[in-house]
Amino acid sequence: MNAQFKRGIIELCVLSVLVEKDMYGYLIINQLSGFVDVNENTIYPILRRLTKEDYFETYLEESNEGAPRKYYKMTEKGFTYYLQLREEWDVFIGGVYQVINQGGKKNEEIFRRFKKRISQTETD
Amino acid sequence: MKKYLEDLRKELVKQKLTEKEIDEIMADHEEMINTGIDEGLTEDEIKEKFGQPSQLAKELAEDEDQEPAEQEDNDGFELLNSFDVDSATISVNVNLLSEDITYQIGSDSKIKVFYKGNGKVEKYDVSYEKNNFKLLAPKRSGYTFSTRNANGFDFLVELPKNIIIDVLKHVTLSSDSTLLNLEVQQLDINTTSGDLEIDNCKIDKFILHSVSGDAACEDSTFEDVVLSQVSGDFVMEKCTINGDFKGHTVSGDVELKDVSCDNFEMSAVSGDVEGENFYPKKVIFKSISGDLNIKNKEKRYIEIVKKSTLSGDINIS
Numbered sequence: 001m002n003a004q005f006k007r008g009i010i011e012l013c014v015l016s017v018l019v020e021k022d023m024y025g026y027l028i029i030n031q032l033s034g035f036v037d038v039n040e041n042t043i044y045p046i047l048r049r050l051t052k053e054d055y056f057e058t059y060l061e062e063s064n065e066g067a068p069r070k071y072y073k074m075t076e077k078g079f080t081y082y083l084q085l086r087e088e089w090d091v092f093i094g095g096v097y098q099v100i101n102q103g104g105k106k107n108e109e110i111f112r113r114f115k116k117r118i119s120q121t122e123t124d
Numbered sequence: 125m126k127k128y129l130e131d132l133r134k135e136l137v138k139q140k141l142t143e144k145e146i147d148e149i150m151a152d153h154e155e156m157i158n159t160g161i162d163e164g165l166t167e168d169e170i171k172e173k174f175g176q177p178s179q180l181a182k183e184l185a186e187d188e189d190q191e192p193a194e195q196e197d198n199d200g201f202e203l204l205n206s207f208d209v210d211s212a213t214i215s216v217n218v219n220l221l222s223e224d225i226t227y228q229i230g231s232d233s234k235i236k237v238f239y240k241g242n243g244k245v246e247k248y249d250v251s252y253e254k255n256n257f258k259l260l261a262p263k264r265s266g267y268t269f270s271t272r273n274a275n276g277f278d279f280l281v282e283l284p285k286n287i288i289i290d291v292l293k294h295v296t297l298s299s300d301s302t303l304l305n306l307e308v309q310q311l312d313i314n315t316t317s318g319d320l321e322i323d324n325c326k327i328d329k330f331i332l333h334s335v336s337g338d339a340a341c342e343d344s345t346f347e348d349v350v351l352s353q354v355s356g357d358f359v360m361e362k363c364t365i366n367g368d369f370k371g372h373t374v375s376g377d378v379e380l381k382d383v384s385c386d387n388f389e390m391s392a393v394s395g396d397v398e399g400e401n402f403y404p405k406k407v408i409f410k411s412i413s414g415d416l417n418i419k420n421k422e423k424r425y426i427e428i429v430k431k432s433t434l435s436g437d438i439n440i441s
Contacts, residue, residue: 025156
């Protein structure tokens, strides 16, 4: 997949995870990599950049295991940005689905028509 | 795990990141990897989860490169466009997403548009035709996800001196807007979460629609004000309204200090109205739980025409 495009999607995923609750880095990575094929070296740079752009704040909190963990917290600016990105995504993916579902949603149906067309061109 | 961190440090040094950056990134990774180990991940699983250090360092370095340019531009605005104006009245039409904007009066008879920030500023539609000035954010066609350059701009619009603006229409999602020293016949502002500031302006009809943006007006005169807000707050100080103030608010508060007007007609759900030295001639107030409090020094007659609230209080003293 195009790297820039993937980054954008991961950015929206990171925002969506943090809109729900504050989380520390490892947990964010675990959450995302459980659903999407992506690893730390893609997520961390995004997390860091969004923090620098004041979409997230960070704070330290003690953990049961010992060393304190750095938690990421969404700011109001981050939330506005999330809404905007989310809307862009919905518009985009809505358009994509309209295009790919033009022939209907059933694969058998699409395949049947495709086969018919192929055999037509062959007999022509 | 030690190997991963060592490799990462080497790669970060190779990418010429600053020492401070490297220390921060290393601290974050030590924390994350330690958490992984605490959860029982093996060396291989960590490698798999964290990926290549070289790739990580490269992406981080790319992001760092973006920054210096941004900081350079922060110092001042650059001129984007300028138009000669020979008419005494113009109209202004602005549509933005999240770019902050200031409108002010210049020293000559030109409209000048300044900007600062990174990205493709030429994609903005900036024009002046038939006494109509336009500044429009690029239409979002398709989906680009080019988040780095998205909405990275601030604008400063200088309008000609001695000009009357017949209509200033301003639509925005989250831009903060400032209007300074303008004379406008009709000001029409529509904002979702952007804040608005009006200072020393003369405005005939002022219409404000705001969802969560706050608005502050100071040292200005108005003929009529129409306000519609959801959760944004509205503050007006040292202003004269020659006509009526009509407003509707859901949970946003309205604060009026040293303000006078003819009819004050307000409906609120839970928003409160606080007046201090606020002298309307007539008050029409409706609310569910919002209060209306007016505290005045001078005793002037305020006629209360209609008031209906469920649980809100009305105090005029």
